[in-house]
Amino acid sequence: MFREGEPGSCAYLIEKGVIDISALKNxxxxxxxxxxxxxxxxxxxxxxxELRTATATATEPxxxxxxxxxxxxxxxxxxxxxxxVFMHVILERFRATHQVRLSGDYSVPRLPGxxxxxxxxxxxxxxxxxxxxxxxxxxxxxxxxQDELVLHYxxxxxxxxxxxxxxxxxxxxxxSQRGLLPPGQFIGFAEKTKVIVPMGLWALSxxxxxxxxxxxxxxxxxxxxxxxxxSVNISSGQLSTLHNxxxxxxxxxxxxxxxxxxxLEITETVLMADPKAAAASLKxxxxxxxxxxxxxFGTGYSxxxxxxxFPLDVVKLDRSxxxxxxxxxxxxxxxxxxxxxxKELELSMIAEGIETEAQFQxxxxxxxxxxxxxxxARPKAAAEVDALLKGGTNLVERRPR
Numbered sequence: 001m002f003r004e005g006e007p008g009s010c011a012y013l014i015e016k017g018v019i020d021i022s023a024l025k026n027x028x029x030x031x032x033x034x035x036x037x038x039x040x041x042x043x044x045x046x047x048x049x050e051l052r053t054a055t056a057t058a059t060e061p062x063x064x065x066x067x068x069x070x071x072x073x074x075x076x077x078x079x080x081x082x083x084x085v086f087m088h089v090i091l092e093r094f095r096a097t098h099q100v101r102l103s104g105d106y107s108v109p110r111l112p113g114x115x116x117x118x119x120x121x122x123x124x125x126x127x128x129x130x131x132x133x134x135x136x137x138x139x140x141x142x143x144x145x146q147d148e149l150v151l152h153y154x155x156x157x158x159x160x161x162x163x164x165x166x167x168x169x170x171x172x173x174x175x176s177q178r179g180l181l182p183p184g185q186f187i188g189f190a191e192k193t194k195v196i197v198p199m200g201l202w203a204l205s206x207x208x209x210x211x212x213x214x215x216x217x218x219x220x221x222x223x224x225x226x227x228x229x230x231s232v233n234i235s236s237g238q239l240s241t242l243h244n245x246x247x248x249x250x251x252x253x254x255x256x257x258x259x260x261x262x263x264l265e266i267t268e269t270v271l272m273a274d275p276k277a278a279a280a281s282l283k284x285x286x287x288x289x290x291x292x293x294x295x296x297f298g299t300g301y302s303x304x305x306x307x308x309x310f311p312l313d314v315v316k317l318d319r320s321x322x323x324x325x326x327x328x329x330x331x332x333x334x335x336x337x338x339x340x341x342x343k344e345l346e347l348s349m350i351a352e353g354i355e356t357e358a359q360f361q362x363x364x365x366x367x368x369x370x371x372x373x374x375x376x377a378r379p380k381a382a383a384e385v386d387a388l389l390k391g392g393t394n395l396v397e398r399r400p401r
Contacts, residue, residue: 008045148176161396163225166263249285
């Protein structure tokens, strides 16, 4: 089939027959393995495209399935980069051991700190990314253990009355070397690696306790107003099983918060990851009085087709539509349609990312219920929110003109 020292670009699966795998040892052929039906050989060339380390010889009539390097690479490229790194590390160590076995040379094949032989321009980027991901996952796990995660809170304002009605809890990472990191730098990775599940439970244990402080402050400043609520973002991992849903309920129950004062925010992506599981999970959460909002509404591909399948209470208009609606007629039509849809389905509507007076007036005219954005307040630490509320809960009156 091939000889030791020849270039290789494919592997083989034995359907019928026998293949002898041998290599030269002290100048003489040395059998390494005798392979039969169902065995794979020649696979190392698929990974690093190096010269063959052994000779493969059919010892009887044999039928093979050829596996090309292109076929293999197409699938590896879709996998997590760490898989590629592991394969190369294992292969490099196998080659080194193989060389020792045949030559009897027990010298160290690679010095500590020396770059692996397989790291070239083609795969160095994947290797570096994989190692960065490993480090980031470790740092995130440490962040949980060492209380480096913090929550900031952005007020949600009733557009007609002007008062604060609730807050969205937004996670930050107080990194020991890099300072305060926004969610865009770690939340997506945390969701991919499932670290988001314990991170989410942490947020659900902390945010209700802070909400009680805010409620107390508002009772003093604006007595008689309905109690404030807290919105907390939920990931697909937290809704993937009813066991994880039980974790959500346990965290909220331990805080002692009134479940009616908690709003869980989910995205369309979360719903579509597993619609059946999401529907069952949301029903269980709704049964105890929790409110459910669909975040970033209108940006996914399934907004209308699946909206009726889930027990939702609130639609959150994505900031991209708010930002573009006054200069893009198509965006304005979408915002109008969403506002009309929310009204017809008896859902509340919250707009995100309001930064200008013109945006505020337009959304008010369209019948939007509530909004959050820099026009009213940026996300703040709990102590800063307390100070803000003590100055008055009507942020519409206090907005810049």
